[in-house]
Amino acid sequence: MSILVVGSVALDSVETxxxxxxxxxxxxxxxxxxxxxxxxxxxYLVGVVGTDFPKEHVDFLISQGxxxxxxxxxxxxxxxxxxxxxxxxxxxxETHFTDLNVFSNFQPKLPKSYQNxxxxxxxxxxxxxxxxxxRQMTTPKxxxxxxxxxxxDISQPMLLETLKEVDILILNDAEARQLTGEDNLTRAGxxxxxxxxxxxxxxxxxxxxxxxxxxxxxxxxxxxLTNVVDPTGAxxxxxxxxxxxxxxxxSFSEQSIRRSIINGTVIASFNVEDFSLDRQRTxxxxxxxxxxxxxxxxxxx
Amino acid sequence: MSILVVGSVALDSVETxxxxxxxxxxxxxxxxxxxxxxxxxxxYLVGVVGTDFPKEHVDFLISQGxxxxxxxxxxxxxxxxxxxxxxxxxxxxETHFTDLNVFSNFQPKLPKSYQNxxxxxxxxxxxxxxxxxxRQMTTPKxxxxxxxxxxxDISQPMLLETLKEVDILILNDAEARQLTGEDNLTRAGxxxxxxxxxxxxxxxxxxxxxxxxxxxxxxxxxxxLTNVVDPTGAxxxxxxxxxxxxxxxxSFSEQSIRRSIINGTVIASFNVEDFSLDRQRTxxxxxxxxxxxxxxxxxxx
Numbered sequence: 001m002s003i004l005v006v007g008s009v010a011l012d013s014v015e016t017x018x019x020x021x022x023x024x025x026x027x028x029x030x031x032x033x034x035x036x037x038x039x040x041x042x043x044y045l046v047g048v049v050g051t052d053f054p055k056e057h058v059d060f061l062i063s064q065g066x067x068x069x070x071x072x073x074x075x076x077x078x079x080x081x082x083x084x085x086x087x088x089x090x091x092x093x094e095t096h097f098t099d100l101n102v103f104s105n106f107q108p109k110l111p112k113s114y115q116n117x118x119x120x121x122x123x124x125x126x127x128x129x130x131x132x133x134x135r136q137m138t139t140p141k142x143x144x145x146x147x148x149x150x151x152x153d154i155s156q157p158m159l160l161e162t163l164k165e166v167d168i169l170i171l172n173d174a175e176a177r178q179l180t181g182e183d184n185l186t187r188a189g190x191x192x193x194x195x196x197x198x199x200x201x202x203x204x205x206x207x208x209x210x211x212x213x214x215x216x217x218x219x220x221x222x223x224x225l226t227n228v229v230d231p232t233g234a235x236x237x238x239x240x241x242x243x244x245x246x247x248x249x250x251s252f253s254e255q256s257i258r259r260s261i262i263n264g265t266v267i268a269s270f271n272v273e274d275f276s277l278d279r280q281r282t283x284x285x286x287x288x289x290x291x292x293x294x295x296x297x298x299x300x301x
Numbered sequence: 302m303s304i305l306v307v308g309s310v311a312l313d314s315v316e317t318x319x320x321x322x323x324x325x326x327x328x329x330x331x332x333x334x335x336x337x338x339x340x341x342x343x344x345y346l347v348g349v350v351g352t353d354f355p356k357e358h359v360d361f362l363i364s365q366g367x368x369x370x371x372x373x374x375x376x377x378x379x380x381x382x383x384x385x386x387x388x389x390x391x392x393x394x395e396t397h398f399t400d401l402n403v404f405s406n407f408q409p410k411l412p413k414s415y416q417n418x419x420x421x422x423x424x425x426x427x428x429x430x431x432x433x434x435x436r437q438m439t440t441p442k443x444x445x446x447x448x449x450x451x452x453x454d455i456s457q458p459m460l461l462e463t464l465k466e467v468d469i470l471i472l473n474d475a476e477a478r479q480l481t482g483e484d485n486l487t488r489a490g491x492x493x494x495x496x497x498x499x500x501x502x503x504x505x506x507x508x509x510x511x512x513x514x515x516x517x518x519x520x521x522x523x524x525x526l527t528n529v530v531d532p533t534g535a536x537x538x539x540x541x542x543x544x545x546x547x548x549x550x551x552s553f554s555e556q557s558i559r560r561s562i563i564n565g566t567v568i569a570s571f572n573v574e575d576f577s578l579d580r581q582r583t584x585x586x587x588x589x590x591x592x593x594x595x596x597x598x599x600x601x602x
Binding site for chain 1 (some may be wrong): 488508511559560
């Protein structure tokens with residue numbers, strides 16, 4: 001049993017009102033797999049880096065128990081770099097630069113041992129690559145997918161093709177509105193269910209998340225933070241905590257899904273308390289359990 | 302035992318993508334008292350209207366069991382009229398006109414029988430009038446207060462004076478940010494607690510509400526609506542359902558407060574399903590109970 005994630009591994013330069021970092025560990029597959037590793041042991045990462053990717057980052061990922069056989073290193077290539085800031089609004093990054101580098105020719109190749117992973121997370125990459133990954137797999141039990149405004153803009157037909165093969169779509173409120181043309185999020189969620197996924201999870205930042213199926217509706221609270229230092233990676237940390245928890249519970253019951261959404265919320269809440277993945281380096285299961293219990297208390301009535 | 306509310310009674314002309322109404326029943330005290338009347342019997346309304354205020358509206362309020370001894374009718378005066386639309390954004394009204402009429406000289410005078418009400422709701426009126434109301438009362442058990450951007454703009458010192466005598470402040474997210482200068486809502490809420498209230502409830506529209514004290518944090522879900530017809534009066538309906546429920550429970554325990562916030566959420570959710578107070582005219586206790594149970598299910602994990 002394993003969770004496969006395909007996405008970016010990056011070096012980020014980020015500025016927020018609380019400071020700045022340069023060339024720090026980042027990328028959707030990175031945030032996802034580290035988050036998932038707090039709940040589950042077999043995380044397979046598929047991505048690409050250049051020879052400039054620091055060995056300390058590789059060591060950190062391995063120390064979290066993440067399998068890097070699928071992390072391709074391109075000779076003489078440079079790792080994907082992203083630079084951005086959240087100066088006026090912690091909910092929206094302003095991109096300063098995007099140097100795709102080796103990521104621009106990324107063609108995910110799944111090692112043989114990865115191809116029968118029951119759990120798959122297609123992080124925010126070109127929908128064409130997302131489908132390509134699914135073509136390399138035997139029959140996954142659960143396919144979860146993320147996307148972004150860029151693909152909704154320039155690759156909507158291919159995205160809709162991908163969604164036909166996806167069980168759960170995770171996206172944020174703005175993306176849900178953009179994808180469906182519906183302002184009302186409940187309507188947007190219901191419309192997405194007609195595209196293929198049996199469940200949609202809409203992330204709303206400081207307002208928590210909602211999860212819809214044809215017959216269920218779950219409203220998850222956000223963890224009430226007063227010190228958001230760097231929001232980068234919150235969405236992928238959420239998805240990673242969610243799938244790691246779900247794989248451990250090994251059940252798709254509504255209750256398992258809901259408890260896993262809360263675990264995703266918890267990891268995302270820790271992630272934003274420091275730059276890059278720095279908070280995760282010292283994060284303990286006790287701290288995770290404590291926030292889970294606090295969230296139980298926060299919604300009880 | 303009684304709930305006293307002081308606020309506006311108005312005739313509203315509203316346009317939304319779903320239709321329009323002219324000179325329909327409205328006003329903060331109206332929405333509040335009708336909402337409260339679904340949970341509690343003794344609602345005392347203090348407000349002012351002109352001779353043009355239709356008798357059918359008086360009859361409706363009386364049929365809901367609302368005491369109108371405090372509703373002054375000014376000879377030859379015209380009732381407060383408001384006109385607005387929600388065309389592009391159901392969360393923000395665009396005001397077309399505000400004819401204060403008799404409301405411009407409103408000086409709340411409490412009938413003798415109102416002065417020892419244990420529960421007081423100071424709807425969104427000039428903070429000077431809010432204080433004036435409190436001066437006329439013996440010792441209320443619970444003072445709940447609403448406000449708006451206008452008073453935060455032009456009357457902040459007086460508003461802060463009022464807040465010293467308020468137990469619970471109810472306001473929306475934009476107002477909480479404006480009043481405190483804090484973008485983070487948890488920080489904003491905590492800052493408001495230093496102004497006097499022991500509890501603050503921040504309404505977030507489609508994202509529900511949060512309620513903070515020094516030692517507690519409650520996240521209430523919104524009821525997932527797909528057909529919001531007219532948002533006018535949602536905030537006052539929320540406050541009315543909240544206080545009506547609280548007065549019936551006759552307890553200020555955290556659990557009573559939380560269950561009352563959910564009852565407020567339920568009434569507000571019905572209110573926005575039709576124009577003016579039309580939905581409330583046919584609303585039944587069974588329908589209220591059913592949505593309460595749905596909200597329990599929506600947050601369970």
